[in-house]
Amino acid sequence: MNHAIISCLHANLPATEAVLNDIDRQGIDTITCLGDLVGYGPQPNEVVELIRKRDIATCQGCWDEDIIDGLNACECSYPSQLAERRGHLAHQWTDDQLTDENKSFLASLPTSLRRDRLLFVHGSPNSQHEYLLPDMDAFAALERVETAGADILFCGHTHQPYVRELRDGSIRVRLQNADHECDQGEELTLPMRKIVNAGSVGEPRHGSTNATYVIHNDATDEVEIKEVPYDVGRTCQAIVEAGLPKVFAWRLSHGFEFAEQAEDASHVCER
Amino acid sequence: MIERWALVSGLRGDLETYDLIQRDLKKTRGVTSLFVLGDLVGPERNCDALLDRLKNPHSGDLKPDCIYGWWEEQLLAERGFRGERKADALRLSQGEDAVSALLNTVNPSHLKWLASLQFGFIELDCALIHGSSSDVGDNLTSETSPLILLDRLTRLNVNRLFTARSTKQFHLELTGGGINSQVKDLNGKREQQQEVPKRSVIGIGAGLNYTLYDVGSDKTHFLTAGSKTNPKRKGFA
Ligand SMILES: [Zn+2]
Ligand SMILES: [Zn+2]
Numbered sequence: 001m002n003h004a005i006i007s008c009l010h011a012n013l014p015a016t017e018a019v020l021n022d023i024d025r026q027g028i029d030t031i032t033c034l035g036d037l038v039g040y041g042p043q044p045n046e047v048v049e050l051i052r053k054r055d056i057a058t059c060q061g062c063w064d065e066d067i068i069d070g071l072n073a074c075e076c077s078y079p080s081q082l083a084e085r086r087g088h089l090a091h092q093w094t095d096d097q098l099t100d101e102n103k104s105f106l107a108s109l110p111t112s113l114r115r116d117r118l119l120f121v122h123g124s125p126n127s128q129h130e131y132l133l134p135d136m137d138a139f140a141a142l143e144r145v146e147t148a149g150a151d152i153l154f155c156g157h158t159h160q161p162y163v164r165e166l167r168d169g170s171i172r173v174r175l176q177n178a179d180h181e182c183d184q185g186e187e188l189t190l191p192m193r194k195i196v197n198a199g200s201v202g203e204p205r206h207g208s209t210n211a212t213y214v215i216h217n218d219a220t221d222e223v224e225i226k227e228v229p230y231d232v233g234r235t236c237q238a239i240v241e242a243g244l245p246k247v248f249a250w251r252l253s254h255g256f257e258f259a260e261q262a263e264d265a266s267h268v269c270e271r
Numbered sequence: 272m273i274e275r276w277a278l279v280s281g282l283r284g285d286l287e288t289y290d291l292i293q294r295d296l297k298k299t300r301g302v303t304s305l306f307v308l309g310d311l312v313g314p315e316r317n318c319d320a321l322l323d324r325l326k327n328p329h330s331g332d333l334k335p336d337c338i339y340g341w342w343e344e345q346l347l348a349e350r351g352f353r354g355e356r357k358a359d360a361l362r363l364s365q366g367e368d369a370v371s372a373l374l375n376t377v378n379p380s381h382l383k384w385l386a387s388l389q390f391g392f393i394e395l396d397c398a399l400i401h402g403s404s405s406d407v408g409d410n411l412t413s414e415t416s417p418l419i420l421l422d423r424l425t426r427l428n429v430n431r432l433f434t435a436r437s438t439k440q441f442h443l444e445l446t447g448g449g450i451n452s453q454v455k456d457l458n459g460k461r462e463q464q465q466e467v468p469k470r471s472v473i474g475i476g477a478g479l480n481y482t483l484y485d486v487g488s489d490k491t492h493f494l495t496a497g498s499k500t501n502p503k504r505k506g507f508a
Contacts, residue, residue, distance in 0.1 A: 135454070135463070139425065140425050143418050143421070160456065162455065163455045164452055165452065166451075167452070168451045171417040172445070172467070173443055174446050177439070177440060177442070178440040187448065188416070225456065
């Protein structure tokens with residue numbers, strides 16, 4: 001059966017509508033959302049209400065968490081000081097706009113969802129703020145999936161969609177302890193695992209203005225990365241009208257090739 | 272000069288043990304540094320005399336460099352040094368009595384010094400931490416999955432991680448292996464191969480059990496203070 005995974009809607013209603021239409025057209029009725037319903041974009045209430053109305057299973061994103069807990073994340077959430085200032089502005093604006101009901105919906109979201117061997121999270125199983133980038137250390141990537149007890153880990157947060165297969169892994173070890181001299185050595189065979197990043201519906205950073213999401217077939221394990229065009233101009237205009245930083249509109253209309261990324265993507269916010 | 276480190280943990284207020292270790296080290300050739308990897312305090316006995324000695328070494332002592340461990344973390348949290356967090360982990364695992372016992376073993380005058388201790392040291396290409404970079408309570412043993420051990424080394428980007436939380440003595444070397452990965456995105460597919468880096472995790476023990484490490488030759492010696500073990504016999508290349 002095909003099911004769809006969406007992430008990082010970021011209060012972009014036209015993009016969210018376009019993606020949901022695209023999924024509906026294919027007759028797919030299981031949708032999982034990996035969070036970041038709000039932040040950056042101009043329609044936080046509309047997007048949250050659409051997800052609630054459609055009753056889409058959702059886990060909490062980094063923005064959803066910050067709106068609830070307040071901005072006490074360490075600087076790791078932002079790649080630069082400038083990005084941090086803009087982020088704070090967007091945070092404040094979103095906080096002012098969101099209704100109490102929508103805020104309590106965001107607060108009620110779980111940090112992960114599990115269906116059999118599939119695990120759904122926003123950033124990583126460790127934190128909503130950890131980036132699992134496509135080229136991160138392969139052993140560390142496998143460790144995230146393995147420690148969480150999943151076969152396939154679905155994540156978002158990087159805004160770049162990808163499918164990563166980790167296979168044919170092994171680690172040889174040699175042990176010495178206090179009781180005996182050096183051990184012969186052992187080899188651990190590592191299991192095959194997958195990480196699927198759903199990209200971003202409302203703030204794509206893969207070099208095109210199209211919204212992205214993924215479709216997974218749970219019988220064949222095939223994953224398809226989907227791109228959906230939407231009315232970018234409408235969102236950009238709403239960003240400017242809302243008084244949000246113009247750079248958010250510029251990014252959407254340029255496909256944002258030069259994604260700002262955290263300097264140390266492996267850093268996990270300790271709070 | 273060839274460096275030889277002594278690594279100690281889990282004293283938990285036991286000045287007698289610390290004294291035995293210091294006497295051992297006096298008789299051992301070439302020890303250049305003494306690292307105390309946390310758990311200076313514990314709930315079993317009054318810790319003030321040990322803390323005084325660590326802060327103000329005797330004239331013949333090898334000067335200790337200390338970091339904080341799981342027990343200090345619990346104490347400092349309960350005493351309000353960790354924001355909202357209290358000694359939740361201790362309370363959950365050993366109950367309210369253990370928390371009050373711990374508070375009674377350390378005079379509050381030591382708290383400021385304990386709070387000034389670091390989480391870990393990075394020396395050359397080695398990390399010295401009570402648990403791991405993931406958590407002060409991370410319980411790494413020789414039975415821990417090598418995948419997790421490798422992850423803890425990778426997070427710090429070091430070749431050796433000295434850990435104390437498990438109280439076990441072990442030297443586990445990652446000697447080989449690798450992994451293939453394929454990334455598919457909207458630009459296409461790319462293959463990647465990665466080898467297991469030659470790295471180690473060393474459990475240094477606790478209490479009377481301590482470890483000597485020869486930096487130049489990467490040799491570990493597991494010792495017990497007060498026993499007549501010759502460091503040479505337990506050498507490990
Ligand atoms: Zn996002
Ligand atoms: Zn995020």
